[in-house]
Amino acid sequence: MRKPRDIDAELKALAEKTKQLKERRVQQLGELVIATGADTIDAETLAGALLVIAETSDPAKRESWRKRGAAFFQSKGRNAGKGAQREQGSAGTPDSNAASA
Template sequence: MRKPRDFDAELKALNHRARTLKDRKVKQLGELVIATGADALDIDTLAGGLLAMVAETKSDRKEGLRKAGAAFFRGGGQRETGAGPETDPATTAEAGGYAQPFELKPGEN
């Protein structure tokens, strides 16, 4: 005879797994803020910048931001101190090929 499934235990395990993944995501986002130097900004400025990026509708601008972020990670997480607002993010994205962070590894989904 087959053993009945313990749905309560399975649900509890799934909730624990979801909480663990959420905690990891929050920790990684905090690390990203620190790595980029955004922790030096006041909270209102940081929130406003993030809201502006989320509201961005121009796909070419979003692609430029994505490429700048990819270049940041490929560069080992070091910010360019000489880069000013006139720097084109698309031109800095052609650096080496490190894997991007926040990727789920097999078995983590």
């Protein structure tokens, strides 16, 4: 006879996995801010800049920013940003979701 599935346990496990993934994403975004040196900018200015980026629909600008970001992650010393020496290697390569955020 087949064992019945424990749906509640599966949902609980999925909820925990979702929580862990969200926490990891937040941590990676914070590490990215530090690695780029943007942690020296006040929160209001940083939020404003991110809003402008999110609202920009010009494909040429977005591609330019993407290339610059890719070059930042490919540089071994990560010396593209001012904060590079403080947190070398902590940002890692973000997943596709983080890169689009």
